[in-house]
Amino acid sequence: MTVPAKKPRPRRTFSAFGDVRRMPSEYEVMTHAQNWTTRSNRLAAFEQNPSSPANLWFLTYRENSPLQAEDWEQFRDPDSLTYRAYVSMQADAEAKTGGVLEEYAEAEADRALLPGQLALLRCLYTPSRYLVHGCQQIEAYVGYMAPTSYITNAAGFAAADFLRRVTLTAYRTRELQLAHPDSGIGESERRIWETDGSWQPARRAIEKALIAYDWGEAFTALNLVLAPTLDDVLIRQFREVSRDNGDQLSWLLASFLQADSDRRNRWSAALVSFCVEQQPGNEEALRRWIRRWTPIADEAAAGLGGLLQTRPERGHDASQVAAGARAAREAFHARVFEGLR
Template identity: 50%
Template structure:
């Protein structure tokens, strides 16, 4: 009896514990959406159940987990429409019934036989080629859903991709109707040529193809969903629908206005997601604002090209400036709904202008919420130089201008200013740089530096990163054929240069600096992000100068041939004499040239290569000390242990046990030597 009473009083097991302490029954939307993205399972060490350093896992780590836009808990985001598969199918089934009626009406009324030659030419040049950009937009949404940091975002993007698939299918069906009704109009079968060659489409094509290689998930969201798609949909749906009505084509107007409903739903969740990200972490507004600035001009160029097309091929048509202004207004409305308004930046600039009305700024100061400024404020806490836990990285803070003073760099140095201005003089040549530009010194150089702007309210903030020879050499070796094509043997060699600092290079710097706080991330991910910085530098407009300085010396090709030889033969008992003979140089000449170009001796480079290789494979493959020593060219395990401990600060077994199962990067390995 007591047992029965006890069982009757026992509380049932909670069904919704996965949602945490929400103190309510979750909605159907939450039940079918919460944590359904496999790559985001809890207690994961990587996105996929593979070695954490595989390309797929490193891709997710770089472009999702280490995105500049961060929120503590993305699972708290909710789609304003709370769209589920059942709700989506029901909604779209109703819309498909409407669309079927419209398409049937085209055929029942012999609509296409009666439309004017000018209007059918407009449809051929503007409506029919739309399936190509629509397919591009669909691919961006599929990518966004795949790499999103929450299944709540994944589902939104998946439904958006479904909408675009439906849109492309309807346009294809409508295209075939026109072709069958007007076989005499040859332009109806030239959609691909128009998309690839017509001048009106080329800005949109360029913008979309660039968006397809925008890998950071949050930049993809900003570029496509908040900027580019609102502009394109305004022209290709709303403005084209207006032109259709002017040409008495009410069926096409109805078709386009119905498709605009899908576009509006995509805009709602996209803007809501941006607002959510900014509300949960105000620092995110800086990244959003920077990406908007980068993509807005591309979107306006795309809309301008299409506006010209609407004006030139349609009669009656649409005024070009009116169409472009409508696209600009659509972008502005999208950004305002997302909480990314220009007033934020204008407010900051206005406040600075009020404080110092006598001195007009010489550049547009970044937003105070810029994540890069926040990182510099964190590391540059004291006036003057602030050494960092990363060897060769120093942050600087000055609260007043500093007179010219002499300084020295030990190797290739990458310099960034995020607040203030600086002037550097090398051999009589002056270089000015500020937050819009970075400064790169190609080699060990004596220079004179001067801080031009800095105050207690807005201190000068900068960093200098000495980039090690190993990282530079590894990227140069892998990129050598393409880089040699960029550089010319007669290019003027300079000690330093200033170039634009934005886009992917800026994001790489943010990822690198964010990895410095945590010991594991600094030791394991830091080399990866440093390597990305070097790679991005080599893809800048000024890269040929860096390549020329690195590659075009009397004996530099032999140096890089020596590096290739060491990478291929490191597991054998080779000597410096062996390396010199292999590349056709004397031992003394190779040693001198190697030290001058790479910054370390061939012996130390080979030693570093072997130890880095042993480190990675002890962690990845579970090698023991004896096997690691034998397979990396060490004749004695004791000699290997001594060298490893001196280089990494820990004994090999202890080091491997500590990091086994975590992401690793060997900065010395090439594509050919990876396992």
């Protein structure tokens, strides 16, 4: 008597995830293996013309990057953000921001600003949209070059955060221009960005990062060095100085932006941990890039610190601004790398 062969049990998961024997999350279904620029997804185009400029660019600055992993598709954003979740979250954040802007506009709070605080807004806050736009471009490049859609999506949302910040700064620039038409706000920002001595180290930093073509170095330069350093100046310390000078609106708006910065830091730290777990040699590559970009970031923070000292009635000492930004970055690095031990 022949015993009939058992039929194989039907799979209860998606084959793209391997034999994981579990239902993938919505985040994984929406994110996994969606990056069309990876070789597996563009194999036909690569084989047809492997020496095309686009293929050579990816080969040079991603496939041959010092930052390598056995399986990039195993990385996960700790916040597990999908497009739907991100839009819903930021819609709530924008509703809060819009309510605050409307409340302070009705109270004509901008007309009561101290002269020194208004000067700080003109020389530091409103020109910062050029810096933040540069950060947005670098983050978008990191996402485009990333070896997995799990990184592409996280970087894409971070780029959207920077765009949100640019938009808010531009909106405030117009509000301040209407309240103080003779202040130069709304007319002098580009000149300040391009020629003011206090801004030139930060401008050099961003322009150098824009030509850091290796995706791993671009990620390190922005997410691990420049952004943690300059956000401490332009968000935390600017917020404190604004509060001390009676500008509650600037204090509130900067507080709202901190959430975006914290979220970027979370997935950046997770990516560092993932890279080192995949290949321990990645730690030296990351630390080498950090050493390269640290003095550039410190110089940028020192330059902007001068504005926080000299412009408002109650400012922060420039050397303390630079030291505070350096300490914030080093604390972030300590959390990232000590977690690997």
